[in-house]
Amino acid sequence: MSKQVWLITGAGRGMGVDFVRAALAAGHSVVASGRDRDRVSRVLGTSSDVLAVTLDVTSAADAEAAVRASVDRFGRIDVLVNNAASFYAGYFEELTPAQIDRQLAASLIGPMNVTRAVLPVMRRQRSGHIISISSSAGIAAGFEFVSAYAASKFGLEGWMESLQAEIAPFGIATTIVNPGFFRTELLTEQSTNFAEPSIADYDERRGPLVEYWKAQNGQQSGDPAKLARTLITIASEKQPPRRFIAGADVIATAEQKIAELKTQIEAHRQLSNSLAFN
Numbered sequence: 001m002s003k004q005v006w007l008i009t010g011a012g013r014g015m016g017v018d019f020v021r022a023a024l025a026a027g028h029s030v031v032a033s034g035r036d037r038d039r040v041s042r043v044l045g046t047s048s049d050v051l052a053v054t055l056d057v058t059s060a061a062d063a064e065a066a067v068r069a070s071v072d073r074f075g076r077i078d079v080l081v082n083n084a085a086s087f088y089a090g091y092f093e094e095l096t097p098a099q100i101d102r103q104l105a106a107s108l109i110g111p112m113n114v115t116r117a118v119l120p121v122m123r124r125q126r127s128g129h130i131i132s133i134s135s136s137a138g139i140a141a142g143f144e145f146v147s148a149y150a151a152s153k154f155g156l157e158g159w160m161e162s163l164q165a166e167i168a169p170f171g172i173a174t175t176i177v178n179p180g181f182f183r184t185e186l187l188t189e190q191s192t193n194f195a196e197p198s199i200a201d202y203d204e205r206r207g208p209l210v211e212y213w214k215a216q217n218g219q220q221s222g223d224p225a226k227l228a229r230t231l232i233t234i235a236s237e238k239q240p241p242r243r244f245i246a247g248a249d250v251i252a253t254a255e256q257k258i259a260e261l262k263t264q265i266e267a268h269r270q271l272s273n274s275l276a277f278n
């Protein structure tokens, strides 16, 4: 496998750390980015193959500076991993507009900011690979408490799917990754923000849901180190997959979604087909 230059967001904690370690173990160079560059350096240590940079993905200026630093140090960027995200959990009506804004800023606009800064480099190279970490909630989200997060991940997927068609002619590949539950820090207080209870109609259902999400922390079955090694494999393929489903639970979710879509089509096929001008 030839040596690649990776730029990874959210590399100071969570699965981003595993991604950096796997890329280094595979012999690649890595620009490891995070809101707190010192933390990124502390966690990853120093090596001639790692450059730690400050990158809050909600800042377009940070993204541009991080890309400049990457090119100054390593001359190119082969793989971008849009990994950083946060989780605003709660009933849609109880999430404030500011919380929705922050969810979308970190998990949808953030990847756009970083990708916008990286694309001129990849277009010049006429090669590159953009990997965006979505979620099972980016495929199907028919359960309570994740409307904001799912909106950001569905948005991420729609954007990535259309972007793929725009940049494939330049030799740039895209991959959407859909992880199930992986044991990271996502469900800790540092990453999960719950809506403040404000509507009595939800009182009965809210408590058990908050307990459910808190109880998942530390119990997730997915091993982020294994997912990280999988990304290395995908990024070495001549034609990387446009989607990679990460976990048996998400395969089940995707299959259920396909079945639901088929049922929905069949339920009204005739009506759907009757909408053109006569």
Ligand SMILES: NC(=O)c1ccc[n+]([C@@H]2O[C@H](COP(=O)([O-])OP(=O)(O)OC[C@H]3O[C@@H](n4cnc5c(N)ncnc54)[C@H](OP(=O)(O)O)[C@@H]3O)[C@@H](O)[C@H]2O)c1
Binding pocket: 009, 010, 011, 012, 013, 014, 015, 016, 034, 035, 036, 055, 056, 057, 058, 082, 083, 084, 085, 086, 106, 110, 133, 134, 135, 136, 178, 179, 180, 181, 182, 183, 184, 185, 186, 187, 190, 191, 220
């Ligand atoms: N773990 C799972 O079960 C799971 C399942 C499905 C999808 N995912 C997705 O996997 C990705 C990684 O999540 P994780 O599980 O590793 O969560 P995590 O442990 O909470 O890590 C999140 C990372 O994102 C960073 N981050 C948050 N907001 C940021 C911002 N504005 N700018 C830059 N960095 C920011 C955090 O850095 P700070 O230290 O600065 O906060 C942290 O490094 C996310 O896209 C998540 O949605 C995870």
